[in-house]
Amino acid sequence: MDDINVVIAGAAGEGVQTIGDLMTNAVAGQGYSVFSWKEYESRIVGGSNSYSIRIGDGLKNAPLAEADILLALNNKATDKYKGIVKKTGIIISVRKEGDRSIPIPFSSIAKKRFGEEIYANTIAIGALVSALGMDAGSIKEIIRKTFSKKGSDIVSANESAFEEGFSLAGKECVDMCPWKLLRKESGYYVISGNEAIALGAARGNCRFMTAYPMTPSTGIITYLSSVQNQLGIFIEQAEDEISAVNMAIGASYAGIRSMTATSGGGFALMVEGISLAGMTETPLVIVLAQRPGPATGLPTRTAQGDLLFAVHAGHGEFPKMIFAPADPKDAFHKMVRAFNLAEEYQTVAIVISDQFLADSRFSVEDFEVEKTEPYFQKTDTSGVKNYRRYRLTDSGISPRLYPGISEHLVCADSDEHDEYGHITEDLVKTAPDMVKKRIAKLEGLKKSILLPEEIALKDAEVVFTGWGSTRGAILEALGLLKMDGIKAGLIHFTELWPLPEYNFPKDKTYWSIEGNILGQLARLLKGEYDIHFKGHISRHDGLPITADYIRREFYEKNR
Amino acid sequence: MDDINVVIAGAAGEGVQTIGDLMTNAVAGQGYSVFSWKEYESRIVGGSNSYSIRIGDGLKNAPLAEADILLALNNKATDKYKGIVKKTGIIISVRKEGDRSIPIPFSSIAKKRFGEEIYANTIAIGALVSALGMDAGSIKEIIRKTFSKKGSDIVSANESAFEEGFSLAGKECVDMCPWKLLRKESGYYVISGNEAIALGAARGNCRFMTAYPMTPSTGIITYLSSVQNQLGIFIEQAEDEISAVNMAIGASYAGIRSMTATSGGGFALMVEGISLAGMTETPLVIVLAQRPGPATGLPTRTAQGDLLFAVHAGHGEFPKMIFAPADPKDAFHKMVRAFNLAEEYQTVAIVISDQFLADSRFSVEDFEVEKTEPYFQKTDTSGVKNYRRYRLTDSGISPRLYPGISEHLVCADSDEHDEYGHITEDLVKTAPDMVKKRIAKLEGLKKSILLPEEIALKDAEVVFTGWGSTRGAILEALGLLKMDGIKAGLIHFTELWPLPEYNFPKDKTYWSIEGNILGQLARLLKGEYDIHFKGHISRHDGLPITADYIRREFYEKNR
Amino acid sequence: MKKTDEFDNRVEIQWCPGCPNYGILNALKGALAELGKSPHEICLVSGIGQAAKLPHYLKCNFFNGLHGRAIPVATGINIANPDLTTIVVTGDGDCYGEGGNHFIHAIRRNPDLTVFVHNNEIYALTKGQASPTTPLGEKRRLKMSGVEIPPINMPAFAIMQDCSFVARGFAGDLKHLQDIMVRSIRHRGMSYVDIIQPCITWGTHPVSWYKERVRRIGDDHNPEDKNSALDIALTKDGFIHTGVLYEVPSGNIFASRFRKEVTSRPLTGLEIQSPEKIHELLLKFKPV
């Protein structure tokens, strides 16, 4: 019972999401780790969506290409997805589909037995619960709770629908379904990247979030808005992304930690603001949730296509930081780090996620909430007579005060300025000194940025480089390759700008693995270190990288 | 009489610009080559500005740090600029300033003799003409023409003022002024980078320019607007840069060559539009006139700080081109190339200039207008039944038609699309194929981009890399270093993305010379080629790089 | 007269079944047929949103660009080729939110475009946030306790700024809508129709709720009377007043001076710039 992958497929609006969410919670509630990811089109109803739930004994936070159980809600979905079902797997679908299938015409049964198609979902859930060998009682409890607000008639109709599905599948299952998900004592958090980012921001003492809706980043502000009063975080929907980034900068200047989040197109609109934060030395945290571009691209899919753009975003020269968390737990802590370092270095921190991390639900054993702490710069101004917001210092970090909190005036300027924040045209000293002061912060930053994670490096002949949310899949690929007898290791970056001092081992063959076509991290590494790549494993079809995909591409390109 | 540098200094609004322009034209009218550059503050009146005119027998298109003649219109200007005057030079100023100076209290004489301070400028011109040993007659003719519209009284008062200055200086000049600018037969065009860019665009058959004013790019649209009827180019001031870039894209989609121009902050706002042009495969030409950043920075000064930003501008992955002309003649032809290649590859061409190139006036012997020709893609659709705007091809280039010109429908989409331009969600084939199609254009582009210019490479031990408008100064620095016995060469880029196939000679010591602090071209080259830099000569104080500066920094950093 | 089905294509429509956008699409096809247009004479321009998908579902030239930026793209198209019937199809978020600045300046610029705003008082494609037209107090994602800022009244603004054709349509009254569309497309200069289009998935009210509140403007209203038009646009009686609010002959149309002084032909048809002209202008840079 170590690793089961269930795929639920159907049209948007047909219940894929509802069934998937309920099953994810139900399975997790039994003490299993789950990993769920969605694949959907940019429309509200119709099309074809899928929801994969990977169930494990231990953590298994990566997508799988193959399914043990396919639950297809309509025939189109059956056609589209039947190919991913393992030989040992089964299909639960409207029609009979080969030997290993359980045909249940959900809608017509629902209509016939309960008068309304709406019960089809609950029938499907019953079938799935049966196929997985789960205890019906506790799931029925969840169903009761879910529908309790709708009155006892609806509750009991759903109970019956559940039982109907359960028993229909039960009969067919007999020889086909080896699975038995008995209740266990362990328990995991099940959380999406967006939710973890939101909570990490809260933990980092963020007090203001503003954004303009943009898939796949919207989940962050949506979640925060639902708990804003509890947390004391003010939430504002902006009229556009330009306003969002400037509001965040204003609030930060005035003394509260602030953030915004967006995707590629909205990020493009924020670029002038990024340069403003760099010049005025205002801390700013931006989450960039990637989706495939250019332009509108594939709005509901995933990609890692904006790294080089983010690293170089903004006119002129100034330091910034780039984080790219690997999973929700990492994202939680990275947010705290982003706020801390943005404040310490008084500049912009960009946290890059992607649709896959943003929307998928991962299992987390323990968040170690206390591990990373928000810390605050303290500026002692007792005795300061002549406060200078941009005082020249060796570290490039000047004493930062907030306006209105003391008698000291806090003057921020987007023009080149003197130590007081007033416009300067002194090209002999002040202007070049200020350029140097800002750039000097890079030195400190390079030391604050964490080194990449090294996995199985010692014995490795082949070493992959990766970044961000692909970590889980690459780790799994290392396992697959090991079984093939290939010694492979990984150097994985979750903090990638400014690149830290780091020595790539010399005797290895390097391959990059990235969700883009140009090999963007590889390019960045080549510009900074002495490293050559033998090949690039690239995915650019909008889907997340899987272990399977990596192995296949590796063999393909290595021939 | 080979190389004279005249510097005119004073407050904004005091006449520096007027005197400088008139003298530039007057000297050029005598058959000399001139090179003029301005240095001014971001204000309309006051401050301290300078206007340098370098006069030569042959082309001398680079700024000099030292002056042969300083004309200082007020005492503050004398104080600020007297340090740059050569030992063999002279100062013409309000007060006596050392031995080699000609004191002429311009304003008070003007007031006393002509009743109005306004004649001070003409007095100063007279003095300068005298010091330069020019023929008074032809300059008086220019003065007559200049004031002819204001009536004969004004004309004759100005003539007298001119004579007054001429004779006052003449008396003092005797032993100090060796210069003799006799009329010659040759003749040069004298033109700024902005004007040359504008005319190059016209030559490239641009029919629509739209921009939002932003120093130092505004000169382009200002000039074009003054000749729009003659050229048949429609000019529109946009409400913001986002509108500008989208209007240009719309017009280009509909079938006319279109452009916009801006500086760093405005460019930042256009970045989403750049990605749109990349996705919809719409030709687009953007001029990016750099000034020092970040944010507002030093709005009237020069820099080369936006290269990496421009190269990576736009979310998602798509091909684009970057040009960086060295001087006005080069800019003229680069504009034609930008329009041609943007059309051929159906994507964005960014032409990077800077305040120094944009505003300075250079001499040009012959523009060779015919050397680069606008050429147009012809799409033969006779027999085409089933027109597909985004037909998959090996080169990545699809047949482009204009809407409304034929029965064929031209459908452009910012979402990922199929060959017809309709939204696709087919991740198995259509979407990844389209990504590959767009990226495939890079192959052709790499071959279309010109190789860097190689100067004195063969014998060189030290090789500089440079790009854009610093070419003149670096060439001059090679000469200075040669006199010091140093064998130096140059690899200069004026077309820099995508970087072409190129082999850097192995046995050289490389130094980069750039108007930025991070060595941006050097980083780009490191990421692309096998090259190491021994050092970086960087200027980041808002002033243009001069030969002098290069030599000094080279010795400083090479110790 | 042309037939409506000339504008049909075989692209699968991604709107929810029953969405009033279908009706608007049909009204537009009807209007274009009524006007005798052929697909290749038309260019639809849109941004991003549910409304902005419409161009895919009608046989025509189209440019489906960035969120909020349809109007500048359309303006550029209009410059290049004024012979095209260029129509902007946009949403309340697209046009009044992200694209607000372009809209207010387009009214001043007065290009010969038609702008249809599918106003569903919501950001539908991104699943239900408030838009600039969401009424006070309505519950929207991110504002589950009710929207706190009042909606924008763009028709009133447009009338005030002398936009020469301002109308309001309703996706539940398609005959009327089609009439308005025909008039607006015929109008020279910028014409603007705000179309009430209930979102049946994320919106607060069903189409029937709107039906009860829609009132056609009576014949006693003279669309040339600016004050009366403004009055209707500003009326807050709980009803939605549909019809042509304001229609006067357009003053200066965008680029008209250039068309008069330089060329009245589409710029797409101009000869290639002659090198002689360049030489001629360059000569002015040769001081004598």
Place this chain on the structure above:
Amino acid sequence: MKKTDEFDNRVEIQWCPGCPNYGILNALKGALAELGKSPHEICLVSGIGQAAKLPHYLKCNFFNGLHGRAIPVATGINIANPDLTTIVVTGDGDCYGEGGNHFIHAIRRNPDLTVFVHNNEIYALTKGQASPTTPLGEKRRLKMSGVEIPPINMPAFAIMQDCSFVARGFAGDLKHLQDIMVRSIRHRGMSYVDIIQPCITWGTHPVSWYKERVRRIGDDHNPEDKNSALDIALTKDGFIHTGVLYEVPSGNIFASRFRKEVTSRPLTGLEIQSPEKIHELLLKFKPV
């Protein structure tokens, strides 16, 4: 009462000698003194332009940001610390051109800010292009044959959208301007003053030309009367009507629900978020 010179600093002013901006600067110092404010209680926010340089010339906290983006920055400041007297100093290009979208949405959002627009009907800092308020036919750089598109009427828009304080001032009538400023800063919610500020370097007319055309609004105007306010704002009699056009108690002020339900203190003063709260919320992600 405070003294005006408390707001003096020793920064060299970069405006042209005689520019009416000097007068506005003095009126602002006067108004702040009259209100008894100290420099550290004030935060001026500006974009880029001649007007936008003002914060440098007045002793105070300031944020001199990007062209067109002063209002969002000020809104952010207001969120963090509503105790600061936050004033936006902007130009007609800054506020109605590049920043147009923020302005129209700020009116809806109604933050407790004061917005002073130095309206010189021109882009002065970039040397004389037309701005959104340049009158038709005036000659401007890039439009040397005269501007072809009509100006925008933002005061009228603001009144229409129920901005609760809308006034027009004149840099040639400083006493009156100072009074208006005092009232506008006192006003709770967004207050907006469009200030006629002739540009004597690039503009078409000298200050005297404007003096002849400025008329103070008479006492018979009731600033609570929206229709009458709108009438004055829309009047095109060749005169410029100065004074408070519209002033009513502000309805919902930005963030007021949050201030009521969560905290009325400035957010800058909140305790650090407790890890317990995070644990509490995380628990909801643990299915049982």
